[in-house]
Amino acid sequence: MRLSSNMSLLGNASITLRLTLLFVLASSAVLLALGLVIASSVEKHFEEQDMEVLTGKMALTRHTLAQLNSIDDLAHITHMMDNSLVGHHGLEVLVLNPQHQVIFATPNAGFAINVVAASAAKGPSFPALWLLGALSYRGIAAELPTGLYGGSNVIVAVATDIAHHQAFMRAFRQTLWLFVAGAAIVSGVLGWVAARRGLAPLRTMREQTQAVTAQQLSHRLSVESVPTELAELAQSLNEMLARLEEAFLRLSDFSSDIAHELRTPVSNLMTQTQVALSKARDADAYRSILESNAEEYERMARMIADMLLLAKADNGLVVPHRERLQLATEVQALFDYYEAVADEKGLHLTLQGDAEVHADRLMMRRALGNLLSNAVRHAMPGTTVSVRMAAREDAVTIEMVNTGDTIAPEHLERVFDRFFRSDPSRQRGSDGTGLGLAITKSIVAAHGGDIHATSGNGVTTFTLQLPLAN
Amino acid sequence: MKILIVEDEPKTGDYLKQGLMEAGFSVDLLRDGVDGLHHALTESFDLAILDVMLPGLDGWGILRGIRRAGKDMPVLFLTARDAVDDRVKGLELGADDYLVKPFAFSELLARVRTLLRRGAKTTGAELLRVADLELDLLRRRVTRAGKRIDLTAKEFALLELLLRRQGEVLPRSLIASQVWDMNFDSDTNVIEVAMRRLRAKVDDSFEPKLIRTVRGMGYVLENPL
Numbered sequence: 001m002r003l004s005s006n007m008s009l010l011g012n013a014s015i016t017l018r019l020t021l022l023f024v025l026a027s028s029a030v031l032l033a034l035g036l037v038i039a040s041s042v043e044k045h046f047e048e049q050d051m052e053v054l055t056g057k058m059a060l061t062r063h064t065l066a067q068l069n070s071i072d073d074l075a076h077i078t079h080m081m082d083n084s085l086v087g088h089h090g091l092e093v094l095v096l097n098p099q100h101q102v103i104f105a106t107p108n109a110g111f112a113i114n115v116v117a118a119s120a121a122k123g124p125s126f127p128a129l130w131l132l133g134a135l136s137y138r139g140i141a142a143e144l145p146t147g148l149y150g151g152s153n154v155i156v157a158v159a160t161d162i163a164h165h166q167a168f169m170r171a172f173r174q175t176l177w178l179f180v181a182g183a184a185i186v187s188g189v190l191g192w193v194a195a196r197r198g199l200a201p202l203r204t205m206r207e208q209t210q211a212v213t214a215q216q217l218s219h220r221l222s223v224e225s226v227p228t229e230l231a232e233l234a235q236s237l238n239e240m241l242a243r244l245e246e247a248f249l250r251l252s253d254f255s256s257d258i259a260h261e262l263r264t265p266v267s268n269l270m271t272q273t274q275v276a277l278s279k280a281r282d283a284d285a286y287r288s289i290l291e292s293n294a295e296e297y298e299r300m301a302r303m304i305a306d307m308l309l310l311a312k313a314d315n316g317l318v319v320p321h322r323e324r325l326q327l328a329t330e331v332q333a334l335f336d337y338y339e340a341v342a343d344e345k346g347l348h349l350t351l352q353g354d355a356e357v358h359a360d361r362l363m364m365r366r367a368l369g370n371l372l373s374n375a376v377r378h379a380m381p382g383t384t385v386s387v388r389m390a391a392r393e394d395a396v397t398i399e400m401v402n403t404g405d406t407i408a409p410e411h412l413e414r415v416f417d418r419f420f421r422s423d424p425s426r427q428r429g430s431d432g433t434g435l436g437l438a439i440t441k442s443i444v445a446a447h448g449g450d451i452h453a454t455s456g457n458g459v460t461t462f463t464l465q466l467p468l469a470n
Numbered sequence: 471m472k473i474l475i476v477e478d479e480p481k482t483g484d485y486l487k488q489g490l491m492e493a494g495f496s497v498d499l500l501r502d503g504v505d506g507l508h509h510a511l512t513e514s515f516d517l518a519i520l521d522v523m524l525p526g527l528d529g530w531g532i533l534r535g536i537r538r539a540g541k542d543m544p545v546l547f548l549t550a551r552d553a554v555d556d557r558v559k560g561l562e563l564g565a566d567d568y569l570v571k572p573f574a575f576s577e578l579l580a581r582v583r584t585l586l587r588r589g590a591k592t593t594g595a596e597l598l599r600v601a602d603l604e605l606d607l608l609r610r611r612v613t614r615a616g617k618r619i620d621l622t623a624k625e626f627a628l629l630e631l632l633l634r635r636q637g638e639v640l641p642r643s644l645i646a647s648q649v650w651d652m653n654f655d656s657d658t659n660v661i662e663v664a665m666r667r668l669r670a671k672v673d674d675s676f677e678p679k680l681i682r683t684v685r686g687m688g689y690v691l692e693n694p695l
Contacts, residue, residue, distance in 0.1 A: 365653075
């Protein structure tokens, strides 16, 4: 399984880095937007202030110009205008006659005529920015009526120096940028600290998982000490560990069992052969040793075949060839097979009921055969081994019952384990690899069924459930 | 009867050859797939035993070559891998039998004889006999030295098998498969007990003893005289 993290621009950068960058970006964006809003409203405020002054002055000028009725009055214009401009530092006024000739100008009002005329055409409510050397002016222009020039309008421009406003805005922007940059750095650092602290439980979990090794699979993550978001993850990891531990233990038990089970026959073979070779013997003696070896080899070969089958079962045993089986027929065939052995022990084999399943014949015979063989081996002489079958609506139940020693409850679960012996001191006979019931369980599982054992008062029952043939 | 063995594992090849020669067959052993196919096509054999994994050309390839050349001699495969796919593939290609290593030599021998017999006509004998033991197939009756012996159905089938293949050592697995149709290695001494009971009826109160246990291999019925 691979996590697809390459969708993101950051690739597989650490979460801490991602969070830090996100903090920086978010705080910078917010502060920047705030700064821009403030800057623009300050500027707007300045503009409104200027406009107030300018429109006031324009009204004054209109009033003054309205008093001009003859060309003689033009001589007074400077005087009249100067009067109305008293107390307004930095305010410049320019008046043009209809021919765009300057009829009045304050000392610094050297604005370009065409710019002023264009502005006047738009009207007095649209302020414009006029440059005069190094100075900036905000100005408005209007066409105003007078009594002169036969009723033609004159052009009046009023402008105010805004250098101090601009200086203020420059300083303000500079501060703003510095502040945003500083805030970005600070929020980055804070974000980094917060992310580190927030992710600390993850690091703890990592350290805990690092402690898990093949030898220490019993180690678990503490679910209580992690935040709720991670508790579920820790819980899942713990469950995974439990499954792994179980499988691992079973596997390592199995390998040590294999080693142990093979050691006995190999050691027998080795001793026997070496003793045989230690001095000259007659042909019969050699024959006897070889015969005994052959038996031992056969047993080992059978064990290897069984173990291979189980190894395959661990990877999901395939049911090679399913067909409809009448279980009673199969069990009867097995009864025929075990008849002689049962008879020797004075056992009675009985069969009740019948059921149909959809299964592989060879595998099913093997599974039931192992069960029957087990029942016959552990039955008390003179008793009855009975097989009962019934088809319910959802499953087929097969019960194999024998009378003999009661299996201790703690052993019941383990009878299906490989190489399990309820009595460890008991040596296995020449027959049996100790894998029979394990194989039965694997085969039943491969057919989608289930098997369990119960035992009490000397009666042991193996109950096998298989899906109905559909 | 002439048998071709193609097997690259030196020890296995040598022992197979020795064993089969001592069982009365004439054997050619080749250790390489290409040589094996060439030999199979240029000489005449009654049966071929092929390993699956071979240098040059694998067992499947040899089988394909043999069948393409129109030869229908029985082919028995030996393999270390017990994969169902392999088995199916072998049978689809026209293999006649399949043995997984490690196998018992007695098992191989029994299967070789079964395959060789398949081609021959089955003896339509109604009476099988060795020494003074007689088995009447039609009347389902067994007598020894003229005395009637009562056998169960399975004991009758067992004795019939032993008689039909007298002189051959029959491994337990073959007996279980032929008499009871149990094609898996059972983990009990079922065959031993059945054989002991049969001997009690057929051999115990008579001379000479006809059924013999060959330790580590199986059982054989033959007239020791």
